[in-house]
Amino acid sequence: MQIFIAVVCNALLVVSCCLRFCCLIMQEKSTVHLTIRMRRYPPLILAGFSLFWGSSLLLSGRAIAQSELPDYRQQAAPAEAIPESRQSPTSPDKQVLPSEQVQPLAAGQYIVEFNRSPVVGGRLQLRGIYDESRLRFTRPRHWQIQKSQIALRFRHSPALYATRSNLSVLVNGVSVGSVPLNQKEGKIGTAVYSIPSHVLQDYNEVVVAALQNNSPTCTQDPFDPSLWTELLPDSKLVFDYQPQPIRLDFSQYPFPLFDELSLNPNQVAYLLPSRIDETWLTATTRFHTALGRLAQFRPLNTRLVSSPTQVQAGERLMIIGTPQTQPALKALKLPLQLQGDRWLDEQRQKLPDDVGVLMLAPSADQKGIILVATGNTPAAVSKAVQFLLQRRDRQIGSGQTILVKQISDVPTPPIREWPGYLPTNNEFELRDLKTHGDTPFPDVTTRGSDAPPIEFDFRALPDDHFLSGNVLHLRYSYGPQLNPLTSLLEVQLDGLPLAGRKLDAVDGARQANLRVELPADKIKPNSKIQVRFQLDPRERRSCNRPVDQHLWGTVHASSRFELKRENIARVPDLKLLQTGYPFTAPQDLSQLALVVPDSPSPADLLVLLTFSERLGRVSRAESVKLDVYRAQQLPTVVRDERHLVAIGTASQFPLPDGLQAEGFTLRSLFERRRDQATIRTLPDVEGVVKQIVSPWNRDRLLLLLTAQTATGLQNLQDVFIQDSLFYQLREDTVLISQTSTQPIAEGAPNYTLEFLQQAKHHRRLSETPWQERTWQFLGGNWFLLIPGMLTLGLLLYGIAQASLNRYTALDKSQEK
Amino acid sequence: MARSSLSLPPRFRHWRHQPAEWMMGLIDQLPPMFEPLAQSPVFIQLLLWGCLGWLAVPLLTLRPAIWQQGIVALLVILFGNWLVRLEEGQRDTAMSERIHLLLVSLSTLTTLRYWYYRTSYTLSLENWLNSCFCILLYAAELYAIGTLFLAYFQTLRIRERHSIDLSHQPPEAWLNVDVYIPTYNEDVAIVRKTALAALAINYPAGKKRVYILDDGRKYPERRQRLQAMCEELGCTLLVREDNLHAKAGNINTALEKTEGDLVLILDCDHIPARCILEETVGFFTNPKVALVQTPHWFYNPDPFERNLLTGGRVPVGNELFYKVLQKGNDTWNAAFFCGSAAIIRRDYVRQIGGIATETVTEDCHTALRLHSLGYESVYYDKIMVAGLAPEKFSSYVGQQVRWARGMAQILRLENPLFNRKLKLTLPQRLCYFSATSHFFFGFPRLMYVIAPMVYMLLGISSVRGLGVETLFYALPHILLSMQTNHIPYKHVRFSFWNEIYEFAMSFQAGIVTLLALINPKLGSFNVTDKGLTVTERSFDFDSVRYLLYLSILAAASLLAIPFWLVISPQDTQAVLINALWNVFNLFLLLAACLVAFEQPQLRDAHRLPRQLTVRLHSGNQTWTGITRNVSESGALVLLEEWPNVPDEVQVELVGDYGARVLLDAHIVRAKATPLLQAEVALQFVHLTQSQQDDLALVIYSDVKEWYSQNRQESDNPIDSFKFIAASLRRAFQEFRPEAKVKVRKQVSLSTFLFCEGWGEISYPATITELGLKDLRLELEAIDPEALDVLVPARTSLSLLVFRQPDDASPLSLIAELKQIDVLPDLGHRVLMELSFPPMLEKQQKDKIRLILKSIG
Structure with missing residues (x-):
């Protein structure tokens, strides 16, 4: 499967060079994205794009769903980043203290080279009379760009007519330069343009546009293959930047702890407490889960430190705990003072036990930032952390210090209400689906003859099992003046054409309806529906760009879906974990408990953090409510009622009972037998991810993350860090082994994943009532139809015959 | 091996019959288990039915993959077939009824399953035209399903009555x-x-x-x-x-x-x-x-x-x-x-x-x-x-239309199903509803013809996604209902004939029932014409005009098949299914149209295959036999021996209760059966009014049991369809009257033969066969020149017949020469066939009777 996806992706990459750019940028671990618009092969490119996000995990080690991408329209920013609460009044429940700044880091240069990706070796071609490609990148919040340049290296067709062919560069709509395409045959041209600093914004777009003609008067064929220009992969963007001082203020949260515009991965470190307890474990894990949610597809480097002095430049240190558990707090210069082990407020009064404290402080060298979540009691610490997890609460937080007296109780969402996925109702409208900006899907119009398709997510819940009879009643309109012979409307599901209709009303149509059958077996948790309008003008002019912007097609938000589905999932199946299921149901993770050894090692903790970060990335909710326990502290009720994730090396595994459970023999993984000989084949560095039905509750799952050694656990950790590994998970057991001694940071190829299906029987998990489950059981076993119908037929017969006998007997007795 | 099979316990020896025996045992034992429930209070029964309904929902709504549904369909149909065969071997009507009820249950389930599928997945409401046809076809199918269920209810138990003897009461x-x-x-x-x-x-x-x-x-x-x-x-x-x-x-x-x-x-x-x-x-x-x-x-x-x-x-x-x-x-x-x-x-x-x-x-x-x-x-x-x-056919249509109108009027005026003023039980309401709604078959029947036709001709799809899957749902529904109905219907309604009856009446019934629903007071009683005689072939175009147009359209729509297959290969399944449906309809439509192709009636009176005792009197002799069939104008009589009779005899018919009638009859023909019995066809002649009255009583009134009381033929769907298809050929066959074999009395009478062309010469001859209308004679020697004078059909001969060898007053007769044969191998013996001229019948008949009487 992996190979197949890779082959498909590579094939598409050859066709569409834009993917190379994307991968390149992804490899840079930046948030620069590239999309491309090519006039000649729009469907192919679109198909490439649709697959790109799913396959990029293989190529660049980062999983990105397009739905998670921010909107790159100018001046747009993710909802999370909009500082709408910056000027919000202080809540009566907390108190704001004045803030200070941290010193900026040293100035530097950042280069985005187009050829960094190991899988990109080709070129980006611009074809046709007019073509353009787009490159998108962000500007980190605290960077002041002093100088930026774009250096393009290009080669073009010798057939181009120099005075009518040129290459232009526009940045955010501002033209920064143009060069005639007049190189001699085979020569490589270079164009270096400065980008005015004022043009650059938080979200930027570079457009490289090529006008290509092969005739002084009229290029007859817009699809002439001789019309090409190649941008070579050693083209680059160069920034000279000066980092700015960062104000320590919660009003821009998650900045400065996390910068979603950063071109480099955000660095996070947690200070280990003197004594690890459930409070620290739960609070840290919840906080890290929330960071995962904020990061979405962006990389995040995490480590554990034992002293604040170990913090590196640019790294954010999180200190979570009371002064007793985090003695380092006493040595830090913080806005609030300590008296003994108790915090004092600004009036130097002792803070009540239930008040949580959040503070931002510079590190000792004034170049790092420290987040302190503390309080006089463990409960206060938890409250402080919880404040940051709940968007509604934290949006009103500002200043350097926040005293959290009370936080709102965020109710747990229904178990199957997953934002970004399909609504739980079987009948809904397009407007019930959300855009990337989390707003209802509006009426969308495209213009032009080869406009990209209108695309929307159609993500099935992981436990959705579709029956046949799923229908989309697409409502659409289109304008007049199109060519009725060649114009069409096409609906695709993940690139698979489902239905089409000729657009043959010369005067256009309003609110027309197209019924589209959605194939039951093709709707997946990462599906997308594309609606493509192929709008051809009635007359095509030969020597100009075709006039097509007057052609339009609209998909109405009133388009209606009718689905027929059941709610059922066959477990254990690690593939479901790709969406977080079942741990992310409900999405605030309130059904999840993680268990670590009584004395967790740093390796255990890092697995815990990376796993929770991954759950954060794949879930969306207003709060995080998971719990973490040490083995001995795990309450029986929690063990019996929740999904469990147990983390630890084999020798210190927190749930030894789980190892004895049916279907799981850890021993068989670590030892392999042949005839009478038993050998240990599992290398010490091999990690195991295994999912079983919880031995304490057949409707709950137990995920075991284990290894023989800490190194094995480190390998395990990478499964959840690297998208390329995580999105390969399948079957019920995965063995992860390192194939080379190269540093792990080099990427996925260092690992080999072995997938095993050990459970002999699958269990069906479902949130539906037992009556419906009975039906689903029958539904899943069609062969029961025959005995079922015969049995029911016999029952009907028996009862009917008995009633008939009684009627006849009565009749006879009356006759007598 | 032999040893092991011998060592099988007795109950396993007939293992082949085990499933059937097991099933029969189950069918027998199951109802008693539920009898306590059947006697329980109504609410418990309702609860029970509710539970069953709940259990049925997943079975009815499940939509497996197409091949899986195919297997389900096949197994259900095979099981139904097995049950039908099981029933055929039954002599016990109670067990037969039980098997029927089991089939009703299964058929109900498959029909409901089809109904759910049809409703959920195949309604095509894309545009108004499609929607229109789709809803009409759906309504037609709903009507059919409703009718099916009502028919199931009506046939749950067939009540056989025996007459109540009055003889113990004084008159x-x-x-x-x-x-x-x-x-x-x-x-x-x-x-x-x-x-x-x-x-x-x-x-x-x-x-x-x-x-x-x-x-x-x-x-x-x-x-x-x-x-x-x-x-x-x-x-x-x-x-x-x-x-x-x-x-x-x-x-x-x-x-x-x-x-x-x-x-x-x-x-x-x-x-x-x-x-x-x-x-x-x-x-x-x-x-x-x-x-x-x-x-x-x-x-x-x-x-x-x-x-x-x-x-x-x-x-x-x-x-x-x-x-x-x-x-x-x-x-x-x-x-x-x-x-x-x-x-x-x-x-x-x-x-x-x-x-x-x-x-x-x-x-x-x-x-x-x-x-x-x-x-x-x-x-x-x-x-x-x-x-x-x-x-x-037109009279038949008139009669049916009256019934259709009347029943629709009752439905409209009385509303037997829901009218609270009627003090009827629920079963009575259902039976009356079934009867009064029966004649609404007109429009639904037409929809079945129109649906495939409009698809083929206009591309209007009345069933969305019609394909193999639809068949896999529809076939168990159709075939199981046929199998279920086969049990009570097998001797009374053959497969597909219902369709023909309904097609033939569809337009008229459709319009009449619609009008009666709109205004139940429309229309008046019309007396059905009876006792008419059709003498020659004719086509009653008016009665089947629209049906004929539909047939032409259905045939024309078949021409569209190749175009569909070439232009729209993705619709192949739908096209082929519609085409098959169309062909099936076409056969039935044509058969229905042929009903209006009036065939002539070959006989003066309708022959009834009654077996009456019959006595043939001729001279002093009497032969007793039985009739094979009898009518007011004649009879076919089976005699144990060949009667030596002339072509006119006296016949005595005896009814079942002993009523008698004595008639003169002319023997039209006779032939020997393979069992060497004599089959004599009689035509009654010179009937007086009192003879006619007596004859009518013997034939129609003096009957213990009419021969149609029990029909032996059983339905076989394939044969039935073949027979219907063959009706197209039969209807255009030419009728051939049966060849007449003459019957005359075997005699040996000496005679002399005179002819005008022979002058004074006469030849002796022997009459070998004598009837009232003709005779046969044999000449041993005749001058060849004399033979040349004789021209068949022109020559008249005079005969002098001697009743005894020493007859002093021989009788003279005039006859026409019909045929002459010379047998050279037998010494030039000459055989002559003579007939008595009709114009001399009156004068000569008595003489002939006298001769016949004299020879006994």
Whole structure:
């Protein structure tokens, strides 16, 4: 499967060079994205794009769903980043203290080279009379760009007519330069343009546009293959930047702890407490889960430190705990003072036990930032952390210090209400689906003859099992003046054409309806529906760009879906974990408990953090409510009622009972037998991810993350860090082994994943009532139809015959 | 191996029969298990049914993959088939009914499964045109499914009645019976036969009176003849001054004038059997019984039988009703009055204001009212009237249209299913609803033809996604319902004939029922023409005009198949299914159209395959045999030996109860059967009125059991469809009258032969065969020149016949030469065939009879 996806992706990459750019940028671990618009092969490119996000995990080690991408329209920013609460009044429940700044880091240069990706070796071609490609990148919040340049290296067709062919560069709509395409045959041209600093914004777009003609008067064929220009992969963007001082203020949260515009991965470190307890474990894990949610597809480097002095430049240190558990707090210069082990407020009064404290402080060298979540009691610490997890609460937080007296109780969402996925109702409208900006899907119009398709997510819940009879009643309109012979409307599901209709009303149509059958077996948790309008003008002019912007097609938000589905999932199946299921149901993770050894090692903790970060990335909710326990502290009720994730090396595994459970023999993984000989084949560095039905509750799952050694656990950790590994998970057991001694940071190829299906029987998990489950059981076993119908037929017969006998007997007795 | 098989326990030895035995055991044992539940309170029963319904939901709604559904369909059909075979081996009717009920259960489940699938996945409501056809077809299917379920209900139990013997009661205690024979414009001869038979009904004298109720005041001459006939026969003619409410009004008027306890109502062409009252009046010992209905039966072929030339191999249209549905209705005390061949209790009918007059099917309406008052009806399945079916298709249509209109009127006016004013039980309501909604088949039937046609011609898809999957859902529904219905219907309605009956009537029934629903007061009673004779082939275009247009369109739509397959290969499944559907429809449509292709009637009178004792008298000899068939004009008689008779004999026919008639008959032909019996075809000649009356009584009245009471042929769907398809060929075959083989008395009479061309010379000859119309003689020696003079068909010969060798007064006869054969191998013997000239018949016949008599 992996190979197949890779082959498909590579094939598409050859066709569409834009993917190379994307991968390149992804490899840079930046948030620069590239999309491309090519006039000649729009469907192919679109198909490439649709697959790109799913396959990029293989190529660049980062999983990105397009739905998670921010909107790159100018001046747009993710909802999370909009500082709408910056000027919000202080809540009566907390108190704001004045803030200070941290010193900026040293100035530097950042280069985005187009050829960094190991899988990109080709070129980006611009074809046709007019073509353009787009490159998108962000500007980190605290960077002041002093100088930026774009250096393009290009080669073009010798057939181009120099005075009518040129290459232009526009940045955010501002033209920064143009060069005639007049190189001699085979020569490589270079164009270096400065980008005015004022043009650059938080979200930027570079457009490289090529006008290509092969005739002084009229290029007859817009699809002439001789019309090409190649941008070579050693083209680059160069920034000279000066980092700015960062104000320590919660009003821009998650900045400065996390910068979603950063071109480099955000660095996070947690200070280990003197004594690890459930409070620290739960609070840290919840906080890290929330960071995962904020990061979405962006990389995040995490480590554990034992002293604040170990913090590196640019790294954010999180200190979570009371002064007793985090003695380092006493040595830090913080806005609030300590008296003994108790915090004092600004009036130097002792803070009540239930008040949580959040503070931002510079590190000792004034170049790092420290987040302190503390309080006089463990409960206060938890409250402080919880404040940051709940968007509604934290949006009103500002200043350097926040005293959290009370936080709102965020109710747990229904178990199957997953934002970004399909609504739980079987009948809904397009407007019930959300855009990337989390707003209802509006009426969308495209213009032009080869406009990209209108695309929307159609993500099935992981436990959705579709029956046949799923229908989309697409409502659409289109304008007049199109060519009725060649114009069409096409609906695709993940690139698979489902239905089409000729657009043959010369005067256009309003609110027309197209019924589209959605194939039951093709709707997946990462599906997308594309609606493509192929709008051809009635007359095509030969020597100009075709006039097509007057052609339009609209998909109405009133388009209606009718689905027929059941709610059922066959477990254990690690593939479901790709969406977080079942741990992310409900999405605030309130059904999840993680268990670590009584004395967790740093390796255990890092697995815990990376796993929770991954759950954060794949879930969306207003709060995080998971719990973490040490083995001995795990309450029986929690063990019996929740999904469990147990983390630890084999020798210190927190749930030894789980190892004895049916279907799981850890021993068989670590030892392999042949005839009478038993050998240990599992290398010490091999990690195991295994999912079983919880031995304490057949409707709950137990995920075991284990290894023989800490190194094995480190390998395990990478499964959840690297998208390329995580999105390969399948079957019920995965063995992860390192194939080379190269540093792990080099990427996925260092690992080999072995997938095993050990459970002999699958269990069906479902949130539906037992009556419906009975039906689903029958539904899943069609062969029961025959005995079922015969049995029911016999029952009907028996009862009917008995009633008939009684009627006849009565009749006879009356006759007598 | 042998040892091991021998060591099998006895119960395993017949392992092949184990599944069948096991199933029979299950079928037998299952109902007693549920009897406690059946006797439990209603709410528990409702709960039980609710649980069953709940269990059924996933089974009905599950939609597996296509191949999986295919397997389900196949297994269900095979199981159904197995049950049908199991039933065929049954002699016990109770077990047969149980297997039928099991099949009903299974068929209900498969039908509901199809219904759910059809509703959920195949409604095509994309645009108004598609939606329109889709909804119409869906409604048609709903009607069909509703009808199917109602039919299942009606046939859950078939009630077999036995007559109640009256002999233990003194005749004085028997109820008085009036026999009503309403008439309007029918031939007096037809009424006469009915009146005669009515008078001959076995019932104590003084307890029975026969009334002719003549409503034909517009035909005074006919009325006079009727009056004369009544006086002659000894019955009473009742007339009235108006024709209000037609037959119903006529009877109602008579009800006030007569005084009998019971009234036997007979259509004027329904000749009753002698036993009709003895068999039926006993049921009235139950004081709640208001009505006893017996089946209608027609001794002449109806248009379907005659025009499709079924030769009596296919049950006629009303057999299903009278042999199954009425008996099923009777189970639920819902057997209804059919207008004739029924005995009603006069007082009860008067209680409801007489025969109902609001609708044109006054009979059913009257029964509805009687049931509503709590009275009971009895259906006794013994054919005791011999009636005349409409001869022509147009008359048949007229009759059916009247029933359709009447039933629709009852449905509209009385609403038997939901009308709270009617005090009917739920089963009675269902039975009446089934009966009154039956004639709405017109438009649904047409939709089945139109749906595939509009797809092929216009691309309008009435069933969305029609394909193999649809078939896999529809086939179990269709085939299992056929298998289920096969059990009660196998002798009374053959596969696909229902479709033909309905197609033939679809337009007329559709329009009439629609109009009756809109305005139930439209339309009047029309008298069905009967006793007509079709003499030559003709096509009744008017009756099947639209059906014919539809057939042409259906045939034309088949031409679109190649275009579809080439232009739209993705629709291949739908096209092929529609095409097959269309072909199937086309056969049925053409067969239905052929019903209007009137075939000539070959015989003067309808032959009844009755087996009567017959005696042939000729001279002093008598031969006894039985009739193979008999009619008012002749008979086919089977004799154990070849009778040496001339071509005219005297025949004596004896009825089942001993009634006799003596007739002169001409022997048309005779032949030997493979068993060396003699089969003699007789034609009755010189019938006097009294002979005709006696003959009618023997044939129609003196009957213990009509031959159609039990049909031996069973339905076989494939054969049935083949037979229907072959009707296209049969209908255009030329008729060939059977070759006549002459019958003459074998004699040896000396004669002399004279001829004008021979002068004074005469030749001796021997008459070897002699009949009343011709003879055969043999000459041993004749001058060859004399032979040259003889020209067949021109030469007249004179014969001098000696009755004895020493006959002093030989008789002379004149005959024409018909044929002459010289046999050189036999010494130039000459054989001559002579016939007596018709113009001398009067003069010579007595002489011939004298000769025949003299030789004994």
